[in-house]
Amino acid sequence: MIEFRAVTKRFDDGTIAVNNLDLVVEAGTITVFVGPSGCGKTTSLRMVNRMIDPSSGTILVDGKDILSVDPPMLRRGIGYVIQQAGLFPHRTVLDNVATVPLLSGWSRSKARGRAAELLELVGLPAELGKRYPVQLSGGQQQRVGVARALAADPPVLLMDEPFSAVDPVVREGLQDELLRLQAELDKTIVFVTHDIDEAVRIGEKVAVFREGGILAQYDRPAELLARPADDFVAHFVGKDRGYRSLSFVDASGVEVGAVPLVQVSEAVEPSGEWRLAVDDRRHPRGWLAPGTTVDGPLVEDVLKPGGSLFEVGQSIRGALDAALSSPSGLGVAVDAEGAVVGAVTATQVLAVIEGLRESRG
Numbered sequence: 203m204i205e206f207r208a209v210t211k212r213f214d215d216g217t218i219a220v221n222n223l224d225l226v227v228e229a230g231t232i233t234v235f236v237g238p239s240g241c242g243k244t245t246s247l248r249m250v251n252r253m254i255d256p257s258s259g260t261i262l263v264d265g266k267d268i269l270s271v272d273p274p275m276l277r278r279g280i281g282y283v284i285q286q287a288g289l290f291p292h293r294t295v296l297d298n299v300a301t302v303p304l305l306s307g308w309s310r311s312k313a314r315g316r317a318a319e320l321l322e323l324v325g326l327p328a329e330l331g332k333r334y335p336v337q338l339s340g341g342q343q344q345r346v347g348v349a350r351a352l353a354a355d356p357p358v359l360l361m362d363e364p365f366s367a368v369d370p371v372v373r374e375g376l377q378d379e380l381l382r383l384q385a386e387l388d389k390t391i392v393f394v395t396h397d398i399d400e401a402v403r404i405g406e407k408v409a410v411f412r413e414g415g416i417l418a419q420y421d422r423p424a425e426l427l428a429r430p431a432d433d434f435v436a437h438f439v440g441k442d443r444g445y446r447s448l449s450f451v452d453a454s455g456v457e458v459g460a461v462p463l464v465q466v467s468e469a470v471e472p473s474g475e476w477r478l479a480v481d482d483r484r485h486p487r488g489w490l491a492p493g494t495t496v497d498g499p500l501v502e503d504v505l506k507p508g509g510s511l512f513e514v515g516q517s518i519r520g521a522l523d524a525a526l527s528s529p530s531g532l533g534v535a536v537d538a539e540g541a542v543v544g545a546v547t548a549t550q551v552l553a554v555i556e557g558l559r560e561s562r563g
């Protein structure tokens with residue numbers, strides 16, 4: 203657990219970067235600090251590993267005042283990942299990751315063995331270990347940065363805009379990877395970003411900062427979207443927050459109905475209704491529009507591309523999107539293997555959303 207108690211940082215030129223911060227980061231969670239540029243996120247983060255010391259107030263890590271711990275000692279228990287990975291350019295990927303174990307006195311072969319395990323853990327093929335950082339993509343470099351920070355197996359991980367230098371698709375992949383790793387490793391992670399979408403996607407709790415280093419709201423993402431504390435937070439979480447908050451409501455309340463199916467490569471009779479074409483594993487292949495006549499076996503060329511799919515038990519946002527993006531108006535539900543289990547309409551989904559709203563008062 204990390205606890206900020208009335209922490210203020212005033213730099214020598216008088217700038218107040220962090221103003222009387224009270225906040226508890228629970229152990230084993232990902233907590234995100236988010237806010238516009240210059241609102242004190244990085245300063246707050248760097249005070250945890252004593253790269254910056256507070257002007258007043260106290261920071262406790264696992265109940266211990268960090269000012270009572272020697273900084274190098276403190277940092278052994280705190281991994282640090284920064285934007286663009288900050289790798290050593292003249293060391294191979296493997297040696298970058300092995301750096302901390304080597305510094306802790308491990309033999310070269312043991313440190314490299316550990317580094318190889320870590321590369322695997324973050325999803326990088328072993329052969330990349332021989333390359334130099336410049337020979338990797340941005341996303342791969344970020345993974346190496348995470349592996350390096352995990353090398354000493356620290357209970358706490360500080361991540362400062364670690365994914366902001368990569369494109370949105372790679373970024374989403376890295377976020378998923380972090381969530382997967384966290385499920386396995388159970389670290390206490392503080393993650394800084396200025397991207398609210400990233401914050402609500404990966405944070406169990408999100409701290410929104412405003413200018414002047416003031417904490418504007420500290421809440422679970424669903425609360426932040428549903429009940430922003432004030433106009434600043436409402437504006438900062440941005441447009442579509444009502445729709446985005448549906449990501450945190452599961453779709454189990456939506457009753458999945460039957461959907462007419464036809465089999466690809468089999469003969470089909472004409473019909474006046476939309477039918478979903480599936481393959482022999484019941485995976486959806488596309489929609490057959492009403493009145494389409496097919497001469498002989500059904501081929502995929504006559505099918506209309508399907509909309510998005512949603513998995514039963516996932517978010518209601520996915521169910522609504524599936525219905526809205528489907529040419530038939532029927533959102534297709536699939537099981538974990540991707541086989542069709544049925545379909546829902548947008549009206550059905552909205553009725554459930556409306557019911558939830560009313561029951562919340």
Ligand SMILES: Nc1ncnc2c1ncn2[C@@H]1O[C@H](COP(=O)(O)OP(=O)(O)OP(=O)(O)O)[C@@H](O)[C@H]1O
Pocket residue numbers: 213214215217218219237238239240241242243244245246396
């Ligand atoms: N060494 C310093 N001396 C004086 N002022 C500083 C120093 N470091 C940071 N600041 C100021 O403190 C404030 C908070 O900076 P900080 O880097 O913590 O913000 P941030 O929220 O992380 O911003 P960004 O998203 O742009 O990285 C800013 O006004 C910044 O200019």
